[in-house]
Amino acid sequence: MDEPIIDKAVYVELQETTGAEFVDELVDTFLEEATGMLAELRSARADNHADRFRRAAHSLKTNSSTFGAMRLAALARELELKGLDAEPARDTAAIAALEVEYKRAADALKDLRHG
Amino acid sequence: MADAAARVLVVDDNKVNRLLLSRNVQMQGHRAELAENGRAALDMLRRELFDLLLLDIEMPEMDGFAVLEQLKADPQLRDLPVIVTSSLEGLENIVRCIGLGAEDYLHKPVNAVLLKARIGASLEKKRLRDQQKELVRRFATSEVAQDLQRSGFALGGKRVHASVMFSDIRGFTALVESQSPEDTIELLNTYYTLMFDAISGHGGVVNQMVGDGLMALFGAPLPLEGCADSAVAAALEMIELIEQFNLERAGTKKPSIRVGIGIATGDVVAGYTGTQQRATYTCIGDTVNLAARLEEHTKVAGRAILIDVETKRALGDRVRAETLGAVPLKGKSAAVEIFAVDIGRPA
Numbered sequence: 001m002d003e004p005i006i007d008k009a010v011y012v013e014l015q016e017t018t019g020a021e022f023v024d025e026l027v028d029t030f031l032e033e034a035t036g037m038l039a040e041l042r043s044a045r046a047d048n049h050a051d052r053f054r055r056a057a058h059s060l061k062t063n064s065s066t067f068g069a070m071r072l073a074a075l076a077r078e079l080e081l082k083g084l085d086a087e088p089a090r091d092t093a094a095i096a097a098l099e100v101e102y103k104r105a106a107d108a109l110k111d112l113r114h115g
Numbered sequence: 116m117a118d119a120a121a122r123v124l125v126v127d128d129n130k131v132n133r134l135l136l137s138r139n140v141q142m143q144g145h146r147a148e149l150a151e152n153g154r155a156a157l158d159m160l161r162r163e164l165f166d167l168l169l170l171d172i173e174m175p176e177m178d179g180f181a182v183l184e185q186l187k188a189d190p191q192l193r194d195l196p197v198i199v200t201s202s203l204e205g206l207e208n209i210v211r212c213i214g215l216g217a218e219d220y221l222h223k224p225v226n227a228v229l230l231k232a233r234i235g236a237s238l239e240k241k242r243l244r245d246q247q248k249e250l251v252r253r254f255a256t257s258e259v260a261q262d263l264q265r266s267g268f269a270l271g272g273k274r275v276h277a278s279v280m281f282s283d284i285r286g287f288t289a290l291v292e293s294q295s296p297e298d299t300i301e302l303l304n305t306y307y308t309l310m311f312d313a314i315s316g317h318g319g320v321v322n323q324m325v326g327d328g329l330m331a332l333f334g335a336p337l338p339l340e341g342c343a344d345s346a347v348a349a350a351l352e353m354i355e356l357i358e359q360f361n362l363e364r365a366g367t368k369k370p371s372i373r374v375g376i377g378i379a380t381g382d383v384v385a386g387y388t389g390t391q392q393r394a395t396y397t398c399i400g401d402t403v404n405l406a407a408r409l410e411e412h413t414k415v416a417g418r419a420i421l422i423d424v425e426t427k428r429a430l431g432d433r434v435r436a437e438t439l440g441a442v443p444l445k446g447k448s449a450a451v452e453i454f455a456v457d458i459g460r461p462a
Contacts, residue, residue, distance in 0.1 A: 010224075013227075017139070017142075017227035017228070018138050018139065018142065018227065019138075019142075022138055025134075026131060026134055026135060026138075029130055029131055029134060033129070033130050033131060054173075055128075055173055055175065058173050058202065058203075059128075059129045062129065062131075062132065062202040062223045062224065063129065063131045063132070065202070065223070065224050066131060066132075066135060066223070066224040081204070
């Protein structure tokens with residue numbers, strides 16, 4: 001993946017259309033909510049609950065693309081479209097990869113937020 | 116007016132989306148209310164008035180598709196404009212939303228400029244639609260308005276069984292000359308309020324008002340069981356209300372008024388007549404002409420309510436009516452048997 005962690009153009013446009021201060025708050029909200037979404041993804045996988053799994057991946061995809069976190073969005077999108085895997089271990093691995101990318105995106109967003 | 120603040124309901128299960136969409140709405144000068152799922156949204160829509168709905172599709176409890184279905188089935192909410200904002204993929208989802216009545220479908224993340232344009236356009240369309248509905252409401256009866264909404268507008272009629280009533284104020288011309296135009300307008304407004312009340316209270320529909328005269332239909336545009344009974348009951352109540360009105364007028368030394376009512380029952384052709392540009396809902400046929408002649412004849416007969424033989428037959432013995440025999444009426448080749456309804460006092 002050669003996409004940047006955060007697509008600056010998307011982020012700047014968001015600031016321009018809704019205000020930098022508002023975007024700061026929105027980033028905070030996202031960081032608060034995303035932890036829950038990741039947990040939901042894991043628990044839906046453990047419960048074998050396809051609907052919840054898809055919805056959690058869907059939410060992550062939508063929100064990360066809002067801030068221009070394109071890599072994260074792409075990983076979440078893969079999970080959303082694929083749904084629960086017949087082989088749970090593959091999902092667990094994908095979720096782990098998603099969490100790594102989330103940490104990167106979250107750090108980048110925090111930097112932007114304070115920058 | 117398109118720029119006036121509107122009330123927009125933002126429905127999304129995701130907090131970031133809710134905040135972002137409502138921010139966009141507010142920056143456009145509108146007010147945003149929030150709901151977290153389809154069920155909560157429907158509750159709010161049924162409780163309060165909104166101008167526009169921004170609807171997410173993928174939601175727990177009740178998803179956006181179900182909301183669209185419910186809105187479509189609800190006569191009160193059917194016309195509420197809905198813009199779907201979703202990141203659901205697949206053309207079939209978009210097609211499904213549009214098929215269920217959504218005005219538009221915007222992909223998330225929603226482009227703020229596009230959203231602004233869509234909100235503006237939807238609100239403008241709603242404003243025009245509201246204006247049109249208001250016009251129809253003011254110039255047609257709610258029954259006609261509903262009939263129009265249900266089946267659309269088409270010139271032409273259908274044959275229905277109905278009772279037709281004509282009514283006017285006796286000696287109205289002399290009355291108009293004896294008082295100020297302002298007094299006349301006030302009198303007419305009170306008179307019409309009373310008459311409408313009596314007529315619609317018995318399932319009738321006033322479809323024409325000319326000066327002091329009105330025409331009412333019982334059995335069209337919607338069928339009415341026992342239309343003759345309803346028409347006569349309405350007529351008796353009209354006479355009763357006029358009596359009360361006269362008592363009030365006597366208190367302020369104003370002359371009393373008297374009305375004459377003619378009712379005929381039978382098949383009529385009901386529908387829209389006129390042109391594509393200007394049309395009116397009415398009934399035509401012998402029954403209509405007969406009712407009009409009966410009303411005119413009340414002056415000659417000195418009776419308040421005259422009915423035809425079909426109306427009399429439908430009433431049976433439920434209402435006391437005296438036969439006045441066969442009477443020649445204008446426009447009728449043969450004499451017509453008419454009856455005077457007993458109003459319990461001299462007319």
